[in-house]
Amino acid sequence: MKILVTAKRVEDPESKIKVKADGSGIVQEGLKYKMNPFDEIAVEEGLRLTAKHGGEVVVVSIGPKDVQEQLRHALAMGAARAVWVNHPGPLDPMGAAGLLQKVVEKEKPDLCILGKQSIDDDQGQTGQYLAEWLGWSQGTFASKLDSLESEAEKAKAPAIELSADGKTLQVVREVDSGLATLACSLPAVVTTDLRLNQPRYASLPGIMKAKNKPIEELTPAGLGVDVGLQVEVLRMSPPPPRKAGVKVGDVQELFQKLKNEAKVL
């Protein structure tokens, strides 16, 4: 089974995001970067599937040279090789899906696994655009039926099940008020929710091996994709400031304030 997974470079979810005074973007100084947490789950699921069924995981990232850090991290986790689409400028979901579509046509994987969203622009669209443009089945927000404390998780079993004939994936999806199960014919696009697995750490031997694994460089022009922005961010602003709060002395005072001042009870 050949699986293509994504590894977007994003701001560390623990870092404090500040908007530039002119609203043109966020303050980059002092920020740390890492792989989008949802993509890390995608890489992990790909590795578990190939460990069980054979095959290889190919990781792709789009961005400036710096994204090679995230590709190396995925390689250290166990991906076989990497594809870097060299694009230093901004990108929207249509651009990302367009580039991924070309990479898919070149690599011909059986399955693409993407994070359900990236924690920077929070659009949550790329996997679905990709599935539609490829004409493939989509299983979004994939989740594990068992808890992340379960024996299956401890045994690093994949949550996505491949049918005996190898033609269909069973994907459990976290949806409103329950879990929906889909049978997705391969090839398919799956996007990951948080509760799919707990990604592994890269081991020291893994990190050493990753240094010699190949990273292929591609460009939007070479792939023939116009990445002109269709979603244009005009300006960014911080969320409306919250008015200074008060500390209350006791529960009665809190209750009265919630009831009579905030009127939320």
Place this chain on the structure above:
Amino acid sequence: MSIVLIVAERQPDGQLRKATLHAAAAGADLAAKAGAELHLAILAEDPAPLAERLKDCGAKVIHTLASPSFAHYLAETYAPAVAELAKSVGASFVGAAATAQGRDLLPRVAARLRAAMASDVVGFSGAGTDIVFTRPMWAGAVISDVKLKTAIKAFTIRATEFPAAPAGKAPAEVTAFSAPAAPASPTRFVDFKEVKSARPELTEARIVVSGGRGTKGDFKEVEALADELGAAVGASRAACDAGWVPNDWQVGQTGKVVAPQLYVAAGISGAIQHLAGMKGSKVIVAINKDPEAPIFQVADYGIVGDLFKVLPELRAAIHGAK
């Protein structure tokens, strides 16, 4: 006249998902600004009951799409039908509530229409075709104004940011649309397991009561207050990672983003990761033993104390006032 088309959502039990009413209100707001008409689309085996339910919520036209293949929601069967309808009526805007279904479906519809899309929209501004969509990024740490440059524009709206469309408006014209037969879906519906909970959805709830590390794993008082208030229960990442509560209770940047009328944070210190998921709440109450906890910086009302004392007292006061 240009058209705003909103896709209604049916729950697995056949009822209307409430978020649809909020999406209809958002659609009406957008239609007013864009100088457009509000239309709704209902896809079902039998769309009649939902059409009846929605007919006086402000839409000019309701399009019903009936097919046995719509019995269970699948992006692969719904997206071609919605896209065909959008093309056929000449919709300039296609949207839905940002529910699990809306998030799954709308990007696929947008892809078919070669439309750019804005997710989780919290407001519209501008006029005519020059509409600006306001939406959160970085889990709400940034609010951005975006423009979609394609002819057709797709979006999902955050239901908590728009009121429910009131009933009692002029009745909509209900018209059947027969979408051309779509190719066989590569995806098959297997089953749906409802997670039985008497509590509202975390992302739809009017009130959320959350617990963190300070509970030391004992969520009884958090849940008891939530039930007294008819609220959803949330948790910090620390509480989920510790295995104390299910992961899908997690509120935060990597969990669920909530914006209820009232958010009660009990024993939650207020890591940036958590704040990003709840600071859009209208009123925030923080209960924490540590007066220096960062959660107090975003709280409207803070109380320094032991949650195991404060929560039962608050619950008693609320109960007593009923």
